[in-house]
Structures are given as structure tokens and as C-alpha cells.
Amino acid sequence: MKMKTLFATFVSGTVLLLTACSDPENDTLVIGDTTAEKIVTDVDGLSDDSEKKMVAQADFTVTIENVVTPKPIFQSGVFSVPVGGSGPTPLFPGDAYEFEIDAGPVVLPGDGGTRLSFVTMFVQSNDLFYAPGEEGIRLYNEDGSSICANGPVDVTDQIELWDAGTEVNESTGGPNQKPQQAAGDVDQGENEYGVVTKITNNSCTFGNVLPENEEVIKVTIENIGPAKFKVRIMNVSTGTTISVPAQGENVRAAVPLSPGVYAVHTAPAPFFVEGEAASGAGLAASSEGVENIAEDGFPEALLMDTQEATGLIVPLSPGAWATHDMNVNSFFQIDTPDFGEGLQAIAEDGVPMMLVDVLADKEGIDISEAFDTPLGASGPGAIGPGGRYQFSFSAEEGDYLSLATMFVQSNDWFYAFSSEGLSLFENGAPISGDVSEYITLYDAGTEVDEYAGAGLFQVIRQSGADSGAEDSNINVRLIDPSELGNIPDNIEVIKVSIESSLK
Known part of the structure; x- marks a missing residue:
């Protein structure tokens, strides 16, 4: 009763x-x-x-949908300011760019593992650029260990010199190559209408003799923390590295490197595809492709399109739901430590049954159950983009609904209504429609937060349940996605809708 x-x-x-x-x-x-x-x-x-007052009763069906728009790149950015520099500039001999990336062994189970790619211009050319192969540089070994477990790793042997196929090659030192152009000039050479090709035998289509890659560029990767890396791109050329015959017989010069764009990804070919036109190719599908970097060293267009293709894919876990009386904080109380009744198991590991069982005996609770099997699935599991959970129940005026599901790319975050729950009736009528605006992202305060989607103690990447370090702030608290660089807005991840009918 x-x-x-x-x-x-x-x-x-x-x-x-x-x-x-x-x-x-x-x-x-x-x-x-x-x-x-x-x-x-x-x-x-x-x-x-x-003479008793009639109390409205209704049947409800709740649907929880994962509405994430999958993005093919996990993290991206630009490198443009040399170490010790005060602003963007090309990289000259002895200088280096450095940038930091976050990456766990995988972003999603079975995705093939995280990799690094980047693009930077070989400045003594019309449209040549340095980049890893399409697959990128692996950041973890097959056994899940970091490639940098024993210190910084030189990955220069995985860097290739490429021809963008966008501008006809000239003799090195030619008038349409960047060192001979005004700083703001773009796209000055003759259009080639070609495809991206790898430079082999140290020679471009014009027949220029080009230096070995390791005579111009050195790339190292270093672990600077769990699932965090520092990438260093250094210009190791000298004033005599390359012949520039267009500038005069026996004239030699260094090879500057340009600002560039990087990406952490799991699928191959973030920026270009060998044998295809540069425009619109790869995961970024940039309309300019690598052309602006390869011809002029300008990263802005490729960066913008790459960031449009960058985002976090967030599965949602099985969860718990309950109907209850007004003023019953059934799951949690904001700015108060977790009740220890099972919310932690959802927020850290996506396991709802402890909370469901505890709520069954809690005062003021009418019904407590789990949602764990996606619509159309044969058994319990998380839901990815497009997936749905659904459950139904009956309630009467004065009842409230609470639910919780894990933000799976986290250590201990969960989606829920407010701690008081959601009123199921308004002015005697059962609510119906999209109620996603009432869903909020919370930190359970039970485990230290890592970078979302990369942390080694987040459920996708951890070795066992409840394995992360304890949080120094033990209170359940709100999370504002706008304050965190890679967290989508709530309505870009979860949609909760309710259908109802009076009994």
C-alpha cells in the first residue's frame, strides 16, 4: 500500500x-x-x-533516447606558436612546436585504438606537406600500454612527405613558392587539379632533389600523465639542407615548417586520402582540404572544418527509475554526499540494481525498477547514438518521477531530473511530450574526474569496477557542459519524452 x-x-x-x-x-x-x-x-x-475527492490517475510511457550526432574525430587543434614564441609564425631551424593531447587506448570498445595525425607545410615548395600516413601514429600498443611507457618516443620514421596535387610544382626557390611570396598572398601558382600523392625517391614531379625527412623534421611523443601526451615537432634543417636553384646556382637554404592542424582519431584518414583530390577528403571533409596549409601554411580553414568533425560520442548506461511522493529526494541531494544507496554504481559503472533494490524499501517510494534493455535488443546493454530505452507505469496526481543513467564517457557523471524529481501532473492533467529540458548532468562526487572519453579509470577503459581514486569533493553537484571543452550540451546527448493517458 x-x-x-x-x-x-x-x-x-x-x-x-x-x-x-x-x-x-x-x-x-x-x-x-x-x-x-x-x-x-x-x-x-x-x-x-x-464524497471523496477524485484523484486523477494515468498511464505513462517514458522513452530515453541517445541523440548524440557521431563525430569521427575525438580531439583536434592547431599548433602555430613556437616554444618560447609570442605569436603564430613559421618554424625555423632549431625551433619547435609543442601541443598536448588526451587519449586513452580506445574511445569506444573495438574502435581500433587512438591515433595521432597532423599536417604541416614543407615551405620550400608549391604544395608539399609533412604528415603521417592515413592511419596515423598509434598511441598505444596492442596490449593497451602506451607507446611512451619508457619515456619520449621518436616517431619521425612514421612521417611522410606528400604532394597535395593542388598546384603545379616549380623548381625549388620558384616565384610561386611561399618564401618568395608576400606574407598574405594565397593560391598564387598554377592549378594542378591533381590528387594527393606520396613523395618517393626524394623527388617531386618537377624533378627537384628533396632532403630526407629526418633532415628537416623530428617528431617526438611523450607521456606527461595518464592518457595525456605532449607532441613536439622540431625543425632540424639547416641553412644548407636544400638546393634552391631558382634562386641561383649553388644556392642552398633551410626548410621552414608551417603552422598546422592535428587530430586524435580512431578511423583512418582524418585530413586526406592518398590518390584522391585534397578537397573534401578524409574525416574532416574540408572543402579546402589540406590545400591552404600545403600551399601557403595557413591552417585556419582546415582547423575550422576539422573541429566541425570533432566531438565526443557518449553512450548512455542502464539506469534506475522510481515514482515517489513530493519532497522525497529518492536518488540524491544536491551539494550533499552520495547517500550510499546505489547511485554510485550507476554513475561509475552503469549498474542500476543496487539502487533499485534499496529504493523498494525506501519511505515515499511507490515503484522502483531498472531500464537496461534497449528497444529491439535481446539483452541488457548501453545505448549508443539512436538507441532507446523505454518503460511504462501507472501513477496518480501528486506523484513524481526520478531516473538516473550514466554519462558513460566519465568517471562518475549521470543524467537525472532535479533531486525532487519531475511532477507527473499539472493542474490535474498528466504531463506529456519532450521533457529533456528538465534533465541535468551531475557529478556524483565519488571518483576523481579524468578527461571525458580518455580516462583510464572510466568504465570503457578501466580494468575493473570502482577502480578510480576517490574525489576530494564528495558532494553531488551540477556539471555545466559549457565550462568543459569537449562535453556536448545535455540536449545533444539525451532526449526524454513521456506519453500519457488518463485512466
């Missing part, structure tokens, strides 16, 4: 009992050794069913 029904029955029975024990001569009540002034109460509303 519901607690509020029990309470009404208790009140009705007590009034009748007090009336039966009263003394009509002095209007006092005798209850054991206690006396009180007689209370005259009209109990007709409690004893006569025909």
Missing part, C-alpha cells in the same frame, strides 16, 4: 477512535493517561466514499 494511503487510513481510524472514547459531559478525550480538549471533526469526507 502506498504511504500516503496508509497515512489517510491512519488519520481516519484515529479520529473515529477518539470520538468513540470521548466523555459527552465534559467534552474531553481520554487516551491512556492523557486528556485533551475534544476535537469536533467532520469525518464524512473520510468515511463516505461518495
Whole structure:
């Protein structure tokens, strides 16, 4: 029996009992050794069913949908300011660019593992650029260990020199190569309308003799923390590295490197595809492709398109739901430590049954159950983009709904309504429609937060349940996605809708 029904029955029975024990001569009540002034109460509303107020009742169906738009690149950015520099500039001999990336062994199970790619211009050319092969540079070994477990790793042997196929090659030092152009000039050479090709035998289509890659560029990767790396791109050329015959017989020069764009990815070919036109190719599908970097060393267009293709894919876990009375904080209380009743198991590992079982015996709770099997699935599991959970129940006016599901790319974050839950009726009518605006992202305060989608103690990448370090701030608290660089807005991840009908 519901607690509020029990309470009404208790009140009705007590009034009748007090009336039966009263003394009509002095209007006092005798209850054991206690006396009180007689209370005259009209109990007709409690004893006569025909006069009771009708309470609205309805059937509800709740659908939880993962509405993430999958993006093919996990993390991206630009490198443009040399170490010790004050602003963007090409990289000259002895200088280096450095940038940091976040990457776990995988982003999603079975995705092939995280890799690094980048693009930077071989400046003594019309449209040549340095980049790893399409597959990128692996950041982890097959056994899940970092490639940098024993210190910084030189990955220069995985860097190739490529021809973008966008501008006809000239003799090195030619007038349409960047060193001979004004700083702001773009796209000055003759269009080639070709495809991206790898430079082999140290020679471009014009026949220029080109230096070995390791004579111009050195790339190292270093672990600077769990699932965090520092990438260093250094210009190791000298003033005599390359012949520039267009500038005069026996004239030699260094090879500057340009600002560039990087990406952490799991699928191959973020920026270009060998044998295809540069425009629109790769995961970034940039309309300019690598052309602006390969011809002029300008990264802005490729960066913009790459960032449009960058995002976090967030699965949602099995979760718990409950209907309950008003003013019942069934799952949590904001700015208060976790109740220790099972929310932690959802927020850290996506396991709902402990919370469901505890809620079954909690005062003010009507129903508590789990949602764990996606629509169309044969068994329990998380839902990725396009996946849905659904559950149904009956409730009456005055009831509230609470639910919780894990933000799976985290250590201990979960989506839920407010701690008071969501009122299922408004002015006697059952609510219906999209209620996603009432869903909020919370930190359970039970485990230290790592970079979302990369942390080694997040459920996709951890070796066992509940394995992360304890959070120094143990309170359940709100998370504002706008304050975190790679967290989508709530409505870009989860949609909760309700269908209802009066009984």
C-alpha cells in the first residue's frame, strides 16, 4: 500500500477512535493517561466514499533516447606558436612546436585504438606537406600500454612527405613558392587539379632533389600523465639542407615548417586520402582540404572544418527509475554526499540494481525498477547514438518521477531530473511530450574526474569496477557542459519524452 494511503487510513481510524472514547459531559478525550480538549471533526469526507475527492490517475510511457550526432574525430587543434614564441609564425631551424593531447587506448570498445595525425607545410615548395600516413601514429600498443611507457618516443620514421596535387610544382626557390611570396598572398601558382600523392625517391614531379625527412623534421611523443601526451615537432634543417636553384646556382637554404592542424582519431584518414583530390577528403571533409596549409601554411580553414568533425560520442548506461511522493529526494541531494544507496554504481559503472533494490524499501517510494534493455535488443546493454530505452507505469496526481543513467564517457557523471524529481501532473492533467529540458548532468562526487572519453579509470577503459581514486569533493553537484571543452550540451546527448493517458 502506498504511504500516503496508509497515512489517510491512519488519520481516519484515529479520529473515529477518539470520538468513540470521548466523555459527552465534559467534552474531553481520554487516551491512556492523557486528556485533551475534544476535537469536533467532520469525518464524512473520510468515511463516505461518495464524497471523496477524485484523484486523477494515468498511464505513462517514458522513452530515453541517445541523440548524440557521431563525430569521427575525438580531439583536434592547431599548433602555430613556437616554444618560447609570442605569436603564430613559421618554424625555423632549431625551433619547435609543442601541443598536448588526451587519449586513452580506445574511445569506444573495438574502435581500433587512438591515433595521432597532423599536417604541416614543407615551405620550400608549391604544395608539399609533412604528415603521417592515413592511419596515423598509434598511441598505444596492442596490449593497451602506451607507446611512451619508457619515456619520449621518436616517431619521425612514421612521417611522410606528400604532394597535395593542388598546384603545379616549380623548381625549388620558384616565384610561386611561399618564401618568395608576400606574407598574405594565397593560391598564387598554377592549378594542378591533381590528387594527393606520396613523395618517393626524394623527388617531386618537377624533378627537384628533396632532403630526407629526418633532415628537416623530428617528431617526438611523450607521456606527461595518464592518457595525456605532449607532441613536439622540431625543425632540424639547416641553412644548407636544400638546393634552391631558382634562386641561383649553388644556392642552398633551410626548410621552414608551417603552422598546422592535428587530430586524435580512431578511423583512418582524418585530413586526406592518398590518390584522391585534397578537397573534401578524409574525416574532416574540408572543402579546402589540406590545400591552404600545403600551399601557403595557413591552417585556419582546415582547423575550422576539422573541429566541425570533432566531438565526443557518449553512450548512455542502464539506469534506475522510481515514482515517489513530493519532497522525497529518492536518488540524491544536491551539494550533499552520495547517500550510499546505489547511485554510485550507476554513475561509475552503469549498474542500476543496487539502487533499485534499496529504493523498494525506501519511505515515499511507490515503484522502483531498472531500464537496461534497449528497444529491439535481446539483452541488457548501453545505448549508443539512436538507441532507446523505454518503460511504462501507472501513477496518480501528486506523484513524481526520478531516473538516473550514466554519462558513460566519465568517471562518475549521470543524467537525472532535479533531486525532487519531475511532477507527473499539472493542474490535474498528466504531463506529456519532450521533457529533456528538465534533465541535468551531475557529478556524483565519488571518483576523481579524468578527461571525458580518455580516462583510464572510466568504465570503457578501466580494468575493473570502482577502480578510480576517490574525489576530494564528495558532494553531488551540477556539471555545466559549457565550462568543459569537449562535453556536448545535455540536449545533444539525451532526449526524454513521456506519453500519457488518463485512466
